[in-house]
Amino acid sequence: MTSDGGTPPSRPSTSGLSDDAALRIFRTMCTIRSAEDRIVLGLNSGEFRMTYYGVRGQEVIPAAVCEHLRRDDYMVTTYRGMHDCIAKGIPLDELVAEMCGKVTGTSKGKGGPMHLSDPQSGLMVTTGVVGGGLPIAVGLALSSKLRGTDQVTVVNFGDGATSIGATHEACNLAALWEVPVIFVCQHNQYGEHTRFADFTRTRSLADRFRGYGMEARTVDGNSVPAMDEAAGEAIGRARDGGGPTFLECMTYRLGGHTFGSTTEYMDADEYSRAEADEPVARYRRWLIGDRGIGEGVLHEIEDDVAARVEEAVAAAKAAAPPGADELFTDVFSSQGDLPG
Amino acid sequence: MTSDGGTPPSRPSTSGLSDDAALRIFRTMCTIRSAEDRIVLGLNSGEFRMTYYGVRGQEVIPAAVCEHLRRDDYMVTTYRGMHDCIAKGIPLDELVAEMCGKVTGTSKGKGGPMHLSDPQSGLMVTTGVVGGGLPIAVGLALSSKLRGTDQVTVVNFGDGATSIGATHEACNLAALWEVPVIFVCQHNQYGEHTRFADFTRTRSLADRFRGYGMEARTVDGNSVPAMDEAAGEAIGRARDGGGPTFLECMTYRLGGHTFGSTTEYMDADEYSRAEADEPVARYRRWLIGDRGIGEGVLHEIEDDVAARVEEAVAAAKAAAPPGADELFTDVFSSQGDLPG
Amino acid sequence: MMDRRSQEPAGAPEDPAITMSEAVNQALDLAMAEDPEVFVIGEDIEDPIGGVMKGTKGLSTRYGRERVRNTPISEQAIVGAAIGASLAGMRPVAEVMLMDFFAVAMDQVANHAAKLRYMSGGRTNVPITIRTSVGGGRQFGAQHSQSLEAWMMHTPGLKVVVPSTPRDAKGLLYSCIFDDDPCIFMETMSLLFIRGPVPAGRFELPLGVADVKRAGEDATVVTWGWQVPEALAAAEVLSAEGISVEVLDLRTLVPLDKEAILASAAKTGRVVVVHAATQFAGPGAEIASMVSHDLFGRLSAPVERLGAVYSPVPYASGLEARHYPERTRIAECIRALVGHS
Amino acid sequence: MMDRRSQEPAGAPEDPAITMSEAVNQALDLAMAEDPEVFVIGEDIEDPIGGVMKGTKGLSTRYGRERVRNTPISEQAIVGAAIGASLAGMRPVAEVMLMDFFAVAMDQVANHAAKLRYMSGGRTNVPITIRTSVGGGRQFGAQHSQSLEAWMMHTPGLKVVVPSTPRDAKGLLYSCIFDDDPCIFMETMSLLFIRGPVPAGRFELPLGVADVKRAGEDATVVTWGWQVPEALAAAEVLSAEGISVEVLDLRTLVPLDKEAILASAAKTGRVVVVHAATQFAGPGAEIASMVSHDLFGRLSAPVERLGAVYSPVPYASGLEARHYPERTRIAECIRALVGHS
């Protein structure tokens, strides 16, 4: 996807991806899509009630990135981060339960869909404040450097987040300290209802962020081979002590800002072109056409993830909400410290 | 001055400056130097007590910039801003009185040296928060654009201020809105006790800030002809509706961070080179050698400004401090609104 | 403050019923029509969206995108730009989408907007209005639900306004825009789409004047914003039990109508301060300590406070419902107060 | 809290006399020597400067520039980086040069550090300490003199510590570093270079335990930080007049030692809360309303508050001296309290 939202002319037809890796990425993307479809279904029917920030169209980015991450690598994401959470490995049951506000959720229902986290999976923070995650990611990466481990940290954020102060401070500090962090800008063309070109005169974010003295590149975030290669390079460099990278991953938000919100301000032609080329189907075609994977294999994966999503939903629905005693826990390490 | 603090090899020997303008600039620079010398004298003797952020070495920048500004143009500066205040035309009496906390000061002694301002002279804000002035300057410039006037706004800040969020947000917004603001970065090599290369990996700030989609250039901030040309160009463009410019003005802080603070962390050789080439003497030599101005003319100016500074100091010392009633004024437009 | 009090026009039940969001929109529209120096900046405020809470709907179409300006996501720049234009004499209205995001702009708000008049000895002033939505009760989670009026009250130089009805919202916002000091105007999300009568045309309410939303004799609820309808509902329930409750809606926290608070407290002798902000070190502490002090020995019961629990705002709806005060807990508290003495 | 109270080692007058800045330095040194997960970040903290208030002097020389890291001027990044490293299990100590600059980092402080434990249901925690200098009384002007503990107290999830002596500073800072929650550690500039006895070696004081700095019978001053020596000076003057004043130094505002406050207030029946922060909606309001409430009918006089005037901090020395509370006004206030009833 180029910055004006169209499909780029050339697409790598060969790739360093093994079949196994290619299928793992497919499974991750399908899980994300399946979870989103199921949540949207439930929101439409009134079965669920939550503010949901859709990730349709952005599945490739974390699926490809996480192929290069270990469980003990760190990730930070935003409200629009269910795809990142799934790809990093938060158990589906706990993820769906948290979104439903149940005690079996990652945060016992106290965080909600905007605050998913699970240190066991390395998903350390989901923030609802635009840009708020970047300085924290620098600190996570700093811990690896100070301890001499080879863990890396990936932080996800939107194109809109590049306008805010915290982003700039974090990038300058990461470059200066050469910490192993990858800034994954999921450039989906919009910040809420405002188009990229309407919130900055910068044309290439990669060019701008290179100005901090770190590696930066623009990549087709809807192409698995391209994302895989770029993520692999950046993560490998970080792991080897080569410092941070800014990845401008071009994608497109296939939906409104949140579930139920309007898309009237979006360019209709561009939107339908993007929908016609949506990345799960695009990758599926590539697996079959370019990689010669049999459709049956893909079907099996699709059915399997749909079943797992359904199980997670059923479990979440059956679970209890947090009890009233939870009102006073987790504020401090000891309840005796509450001043109220 | 190049980024490593040395004198650049070539210096324009001719200049678009008229003799009148050249002498006005000299007068401004001498006033700044004379005021600083007098304050430092008083601080050393115990006659004055204040936190004073010296401007020695940075006189050229505002002297050249203000040659292109009208009284109704706006300026914003920082704690290290006495030179900017003098150049923009705050009356010396009021300026010195404010620094001494007297009722005849610009703020009746309630603001102090870090909060000099005088809207009559167009000096709108002096802030003590690093980066805090830049967003405000964008708003001042926006007012001119909305009202259709050709006023421009100049905001001064240090190299250290380029690391903070507000700076980035302001630059992005100014570029987007194409408002008539000039970002004058007084790059004096240090933020407090930390060297430029120790707080960013960026080598050229002009390059980095060009990334926001605005004009940006590096200029020898200790050369009057160079500063005059660059400021003239940027201010002219802003006045003509051509939008903002980032000027990285290379200079050197000839002193500690504040009066009385150590310089032990500064490179001694570099420091003495800079002192040997300090800009008031350098400009004086240029006026005599390259411009053929008689030394008598310069002497007259020097004596005159010294006398004026002495008058201002005498007046400030004779003035009363603000009365106790001032505790409750100027919080709100009406004292009746105080909640206390 | 007496002269102000007398300025307030009486409400008329035949006024058209509109939402608080529409009332905000009317005040902005009026101000922009009247004064070319008024303009609006913020995220997503232009049409077709017209603000995520619709406060600016139609304005960019009516007044153009010069005067109704979308911004990048950069709250420091938004507030700072408003301050700058106001220093030049304009009357900007900035929108910060949610009050939680004041945290990224506190330097501009507290160190600049609030202090510039004083720091210049009165030579400059900052006639800006910052509109913001205040969450709570909608499962938005810990970072989208905070009521931070206490931070604002504790910052000398800021006026703090929190309407509870569409009518008050229109009249107070209009006054904020033309006030010569920085005003923080808090729009409670859960009240934004409830209708109420609002006078058509130019309509102004003075800042600093509390409003008795219900008169009573036995106890006083001092409150504002979201908790006003909760207090009224509690009062209604209690009136069936023979307890007469006065509900005093402060409307503005700075200036603070001490006179009205003390008059009601002296009359009833029993006071509970109710707010959605965290109770601990919250806005109610100022009012409770002031009342306890000024009416020492003249109250029938200790001054109670009911604010949010000391914790971040929980997501799960059951927990969130217990996190904030609401009608049943307000009623319980008043029953206990009246039982006292 | 009782067990904590018993932990506190008695002070020994023969302890070496050092400044609060040196005491801070000792606590940092101890913690760094003991635990490789402790590190320090902030502006100008490396040698030769070692922090503009010298708190980190010598540490970069001793522990290297990996563990004592100078930062750019970017407080959001400083606090955020500390948070991130703490999520990974380290114990970062961040320095924000002056408390006024919290305004640029409030999002990291209030929306992230304070909330991450709760938002993750306890799966993550944020064991950071943020050290900061608190100004006032030194003609630093409106943007370099604020005491903002009220903002911190009102943010659930933050611990707030304000030592008034070198000894307390050492023991409390050590505890903050090893506490599992985010601690805001406020170093009062005007106290930083005054000497007092401090135990050598490892020394720890529990958070949440107030300290009776002077025992008395007729009135209680509840205070902390800068105002502790002012209150002690007032108490000394009053003792010559036959008025016996108890000075309770809270030391930590969160956790708050309610027990100690109420015990002293119940004993003397007369309370004044004194602090350098703005009085209006300030930290004293919480304490005054709590005492007024819990000891309703049992106090001899209304609870008084003495805080800074409602205005930005003025520059001129005469005005600044009147802006903050100090010994003579504290003494006056207590005389009036004792005259009461």
Ligand SMILES: Cc1ncc(C[n+]2csc(CCOP(=O)(O)OP(=O)(O)O)c2C)c(N)n1
């Ligand atoms: C500091 C802050 N300001 C405003 C918002 C409201 N907000 C939520 S999402 C969003 C748009 C963000 O756009 P982008 O960074 O491109 O991410 P995307 O939603 O497209 O993934 C805005 C403005 C916020 N959450 N935080």
Ligand SMILES: Cc1ncc(C[n+]2csc(CCOP(=O)(O)OP(=O)(O)O)c2C)c(N)n1
């Ligand atoms: C937000 C903020 N952080 C820290 C400080 C403390 N401080 C005052 S001046 C200064 C250095 C600024 O350096 P630079 O921007 O280069 O300006 P210079 O002093 O060199 O003119 C610092 C860190 C401050 N005033 N504001």
Ligand SMILES: [Mg+2]
């Ligand atoms: Mg986006």
Ligand SMILES: [Mg+2]
């Ligand atoms: Mg500098």
